Amino acid sequence: MIRVNDILSILPINVKNIFPRLHIDFERLYEIRLRTGMPVMIVYDDREYFLCSERGLCERVEESYTVSEKDIRECMEYVSNYSLYAYEEELRQGFITVKGGHRVGVAGKTVCERDNVKNIKYISCINIRVAHECKGCSDRYLPYLIESGRYLDTLIISPPRCGKTTFLRDIVRNISNGNVYVSGKNVGVVDERSEIGACYRGVPGCDVGIRTDILDNCPKALGMMMLIRSMSPDYICVDEIGGNADADAISYANRSGCNIFATVHGVDYEDISRKAGIKELIKMGVFKRFVVMDREPSIGHISCILNQDKEYIYSADEKSHSLISLRPVANVPEWG
Secondary structure, rough: OOHHHHHOOOOHHHHHHOHOOOOOHHHHHEEEEEEOOOEEEEEEEOOEEEOOOOOOOOOOHHHHHOOHHHHHHHHHHHOOOOOHHHHHHHOOOOOOEEEOOOOOEEEEEEEEEOOEEEEEEEEEEEEEEOOOOOOOOOOHHHHHHOOEEEEEEEEEEOOOOOOOHHHHHHHHHHHHHHHHHHHHOOOOEEOOOOOOOOOOOOOOOOOOOOOOOEEEEOOHHHHHHHHHOOOOEEEEEEEEOOOOHHHHHHHHHHHHHOOEEEEOOOHHHHOOOOOOOOHHHHHHOOEEEEEEEEEOOOEEEEEEEEEEEOOOEOOOOOHHHHOOOOOOOOOOOOOO
């Protein structure tokens, strides 16, 4: 459950004072965007609204509250506990994670050194992404991801903002805690953007299970190597893979005996199979399952699950059900 004060406490006072008029369910609030000289915008119930001083939510820009430079400075003071310098390392990544696991993305003038971002100053845009949990959202799909009492290496394919990280987080919880299909296993999570575990000062803000070890704010390729050498995970889980470095690390982890759960941005299997790195992993047969997500009819919708031969083993399209076996995997041991 979202602790509302964790969000309200980082908002500038003029924006915070509008929220009591909204009468909204914070579990359905996804983003709050502040841009200097522009209206406050929020994403609520998968729709975009402006924030209006008089009426709360509105859809007319001329009625909305306009963000000032003072609002931006005030917000960043709250986010950083009045010490942006202390968060310089996180700012290099373009975001700061606050209590509750909520991620505050920033944009402005970058200071670069040797082709790397050293800092961001003159911050003019802030995006507060509200961390959400949806416990149990992966439960009904587990039988399609298990064979002979073990989870299969799985790639979750999804466009942005379709719930892939939320789905992956629940998979991590299920693997770690154990369930009626498989007993609990050690899970290593490389959380480069602090989104899977929603960590604050290294402690997960979301339930990722009792046997999960997290490397927060760590590059994926480096983190996978570190976990293999130090934590002996049975499974490694990473979000938004891409490029040859991630692919090489996944290949190494796979050869080391670790099963992989990962997500990647894409529309469908054909889309991601053309991407560098991913293409090689598919060719090598690393992934045995492909979960394809979209946002119709709602965020987090699983449209289909494919096996490594690109055969449908699950589809939400009823027209295809006659061609697809929807029976749970057989011979799955009971937990305990």
